[in-house]
Amino acid sequence: MELLKTYKSDGAAITFDELIYKIGSYHYNWHYELELIWLLEGKIEVNVNGEVCTLEEGDLYLINSNCGHATFAVIPESVAMRVHISPDFFLSQGIDLSKGKFHLNSSAEKKNPIYDELRYDLAQMQIFTLEGVSQFKMNALFYRITEKILDFFVLSQKESREFSLGQKRAFLDSAIEYIENNFRNELTLEQLAAQCNYSTSYLSKMFKTELGINFYEYLTRCRLQQALRSLAITDKKIGEISYETGFNDIKAFNKMFKKHFGTTPSDYRKQISPDLLITDQNFKNQLDEATFNSILEKIHVFVEQEKNQVYDQNPCEICNYKTYEKQYINLVSNLKHIVSDA
Structure with a gap:
């Protein structure tokens, strides 16, 4: 259901x-x-x-x-x-x-x-x-x-980062749609800016302020998204998937995959069981x-x-917890300052 x-x-x-x-x-x-x-x-x-x-x-x-x-x-x-x-x-x-x-x-x-x-x-x-x-x-x-x-x-x-109640994000719709339709091909910020009639500096700023990531990170995410699907539902070789999803070579693919998921494409594929595929x-x-x-x-x-328990807790327990938590956060902050100044 x-x-x-x-x-x-x-x-x-x-x-x-x-x-x-x-x-x-x-x-x-x-x-x-x-x-x-x-x-x-x-x-x-x-x-x-x-x-x-x-x-x-x-x-x-x-x-x-x-x-x-x-x-x-x-x-x-x-x-x-x-x-x-x-x-x-x-x-x-x-x-x-x-x-x-x-x-x-x-x-x-x-x-x-x-x-x-x-x-x-x-x-x-x-x-x-x-x-x-x-x-x-x-x-x-x-x-x-x-x-x-x-x-x-x-x-x-x-x-x-910046948040803008969604008004500016609408300006990115055409750029995002173009990336999602063309991520398999070689694509640069300059090409995308020309396609959308934006300056490269403005487009770059919009990605960073509205999405919290830059253009190349968004492009990489689109490629990895498709790569994960191919790893799970096909028996294609790693090199073939790398090429089909827009990476220059298998080395670049492995590097980006490891950066985003903490493992290699081949090791990830080994974790996928028949039960997971059914789900x-x-x-x-x-x-x-x-x-x-x-x-x-x-x-x-x-x-x-x-x-009968959640809202009947002793308020002192919550206050004590927050006090200890604040002390811990201050301790960590002080230690960071000491290390950075050393």
């Missing part, structure tokens, strides 16, 4: 979509929306900009805007819930996301009490979307979820009825178990 649910409230500038699906092999993508993952069953790897993290059942992970990412089922039949939230919502509420990034990863920080609250709210989101609750109730839940997510936003000059056939489309009912029952049980 299909579990993709899209919700929009024009009056409150709220829009999001959530999906429960089985995870298979890598499906590389990137998008403007923040992506929050809650692993409901199994064990998976999340690869974000070449950094791999292993999530076990119950773990939460947030992927920042325009970060290249892919997931891989370490245990077949792994099931996740993912929620897409546009940065535009935070901007519309007067929150500046341009000077940092989110660091939300429960596998690296097990004891943060906010994670329990966030899981409870996500479970409620799934129940609300199926039951069709009032707009007021859904909006209130969305504000609770985004408020908790903001607790994981960390200021950093190194992560500075890939219905990737993000639907769940079978048995899996749907099992996951829904698990969510209902989780809500019943947590509803």
